[in-house]
Amino acid sequence: STPTTRAVINVDLGGPVINRHLYGHFAEHLGRCIYGGFWVGEDSELPNVGGIRTDVVEALRALNIPNLRWPGGCFADEYHWQDGIGPRQDRPIMVNTHWGNVEENNHFGTHEFMALCELLGADPYVNGNVGSGTVREMSEWVEYLTRDGDSPMVRQRKANGREKAWRVPFWGIGNEAWGCGGNMRPEAYADEARRFATFLRDHGDNKLYRIAAGANDDNLAWTEALMKAVSCLGCGNKPRGFFQGISFHYYTHDGDGIHRSHATDFDDTQYYRTMIKAADIDRVIKAHRAVMDSYDPAGVVGLVCDEWGTWWQVDEGTNPGFLQQQNTLRDALVAGLHFDIFHSHAERLIMANIAQTVNVLQSMILTDDQGGLVLTPTYHVFEMNKGHQDAASLAVHQPGGPATIDVDGTALAQVTASASRKGDTVLISAGNLSLDSGTMIDFDLRGGSVSAARGRILTADRPQAHNTVAEPTAVAPVELEVRVTDGHLIADLPPHSFATIEVDLA
Ligand code: AHR
Structure with missing residues (x-):
């Protein structure tokens, strides 16, 4: 039997509310996530709204996506936002050195991203450039996006066709600063995060939730350095408000290092090792929470897992730098398991972002250039689980x-x-x-x-x-x-x- x-x-015993932002997403200028995924351009034969692919948006709207992180990832620390505004034909071309070494024409920039968020009904989570950018550049991006009234950046925004300030609730201060974001040491980055955050202003009613770039997996020394940088044990334990959240990244594979195992051709051992790795995020979150609790017992600073998901070998015949992979029932079970764990940490874990939404890593949607669109098994978990958003x-x-x-x-x-x-x-x-x-x-x-x-x-x-x-x-x-x-x-x-x-x- x-x-x-x-x-x-x-x-009748409701616990902490599951923040809807635990169901957040991540879209990087990487492979076919933006170009060929979300963005097809206004001249495309595929149905689009101002260049954004209509069927992709329609499918994603069914997930109630609460926020979208952009433009990276590693790309964020080599992205210069001024290159992505103004008439598209005039925008400079750069090389995306992290991802495939391909040319980036900057056709998808700030206005296009904000339009995408509006179409999805998602809050923007913009990740600024610390690694190769300046404080002034990041500060002016915030001004360009969120300031009302008159100022140099506001005049530039208006000249580019947008009258009203946008609302941007979430701001990332660089990405993976211990690696692709500048190979910094924890204390050095913690100081940089304080310096950049100082000039990330709240304009008018727009209140930024600033997120410092955090650890990989269980690098607790990184989390500790960031907590030390905001803690104020002498002043009633109330953290200083340089940044409000600290991130960490956690990728799932089958125990043998990322991109080792095949996305669809795996055996039982690889399946179970994948589940062990996915389940281990519970230990990792507990460990980060313990460090945070010791500096911030009231739980003011939020923990943000702004990159998570499976990472397999790329699809045969695709550019290895494009991280394009199939998505099986195994991936769906990883997603379900992660959400069970995320829900149990709802008190401190306030946001999570799956990497990534379309055509990259553990995606919701796979597209082709002929108009084909596939909803992955992972998509269905997000859809089936959406009722947990903002529930007790x-x-x-x-x-x-x-x-x-x-x-x-x-x-x-x-x-x-x-x-x-x-x-x-x-x-x-x-x-x-x-x-x-x-x-x-x-x-x-x-x-x-x-x-x-x-x-x-x-x-x-x-x-x-x-x-x-x-x-x-x-x-x-x-x-x-x-x-x-x-x-x-x-x-x-x-x-x-x-x-x-x-x-x-x-
Ligand atoms: O999601 C792909 C990459 O993984 C991101 O750009 C980076 O932050 C991480 O290493």
Whole structure:
């Protein structure tokens, strides 16, 4: 008989709110993310709004994308924003030395990015250039974007066709300053971040949430240096307001270093090692939180995971610098697992950005130049989970602990789950990570009565399953039968599956 997984959820004990910005995105000038992904140009035969591909926007609107980070990544630290404004034919060409060594014609610049955010309904998260830029350049970019009234930058913006100031809530102070952003040492970057932040002004009503470029994985010394740079233990523990958030980056692979394993051709060992690496982000977040707690016990400074996702070998025949990879059910399960963990850290973790939205790394969408568009399995997890945005988190207890799978001596929880409540609706997400064991999941809801429940499931006959233009729905959500009895929700979770259950409370 199928083993049962029991889980208890107290629907009347809401925890910290899951910030909608945990469902944020990242679009870099890298490979075919901007050019050939979002941007096709106004002269394209493909339907577009001012050069931005219409079907891409329509598909992404269904995800309720809360924010979009741009223009990089590593590209941000060699990007000079003044090159990307004014008439397109006059914009200078540069070389994108990080990504493919290709020419960048700057046709997608500040105005195009802000138009994209407006089309998506997403808040802009602009990442400034610390590595090869100046304080003046970054300060003037903020002025150009957000100042009203009259000033040199405002006059330039108006001359380029935009009267009103834009709202820009999030600002990144460089990227990966320990590496492609300038190979700095932690204390040196911490001082740079303070210096740049000083000149990132709040113009009018626009209040910037400044995010310092943080650690890779569990480089806690980096986080500590940044916390020291803002902490003020002598003044009631209230951090100084140079920057409001600190980022970190976390990529998932199968334990053997990035770009080693194939995106679709992997074995069971590589699958499980991937899940172990994905699950380990929980330890990494806890470690960053502990450092932050010691300098900022009130939790004022936010933790931001502004790059996460899987990183595999590139698709055969593509430019290795374009980081284009297929996306399977394995990637979807990584996304579901990350969200369960993100939800459990909702108190300190205020934003996360998947790398990247279109055609790069763990994308939502794959496009081709003939008008083909594929929604990846990862897209479906974002769509199925969108009800968690801004909902109160609910703890999910598996009595006695979850059943585990031994992976090279490390225990992987077979079933991971998270839940949230918004008004009288509860949303539960659950993943079964086992490759061969199904389970009957029994959610015991306490503290409220269930009037209806609707389930959806994302799975396939094998974890390597993926979508293509020829077969776009090989991995797509279908209805999941949920039996409701005495406040219990019972459903079958087959191997390698992800499910959501939406519950109406009476
Ligand atoms: O997302 C791809 C790259 O990964 C980003 O440009 C960089 O920040 C990271 O190393």
